Amino acid sequence: MGWSESELAAVGAADELRIAPYRADGSLRDFVIIWVVRSGDQLFVRTAYRPESAWYRHAVESGRARIRAGGVERDVTIVHLSPDADHDAIDAAYHAKYDRYGANIVGTVVGDVVRELTLRLDAA
Structure with a gap:
């Protein structure tokens, strides 16, 4: 089941998103606050620092x-998006x-x- 329009609108308009990757045993890690954007009918997040950021690494490893x-x-x-995705x-x-x-802050995610x-967030 995908995103409803109301979910896309609400999450896309939210200033912050809390994300908690799943552990291998099915339990949730702690929620971390990050930025989220909507482009078309999809939601995207990026790590502002580096791929070694704990939330990012755990999200990629878990896939959930x-x-x-x-x-x-x-x-x-x-x-995980491919290089040929519409990154612009x-x-x-x-x-x-x-x-x-400000440019210094937003510059960390563009x-x-x-x-x-x-990363694209697909409704599970």
């Missing part, structure tokens, strides 16, 4: 997480939503350096 944002709580499947549109979504925080760190 629970998210909370905009009043929505759902399990998601984590999909995702960058534009980050700029549109978060540029108010551009060539972080494109390979883009």
Whole structure:
């Protein structure tokens, strides 16, 4: 089952998303606050620092997480994007939503350096 329009709108409009990757035993790790953007009918997250960030590494390893944002709580499947995905549109979504925080901050989640760190959140 995919995202409903109301879920996409609510999560896409939320300033922050809380994500908790699943452990191998099925339990949840602690929730971590990150940024989320909507591009089309999909939701995306990126690590602002490096692939060694704990939440990012655990999300990629697990492939599953629970998210909370905009009043929505759902399990998601984590999909690592390919280099040929529409990263320009995702960058534009980050700029549109978060540029108010300044170029130094939003610059950590846009551009060539972080494109390979883009994850799509698919409703589970």
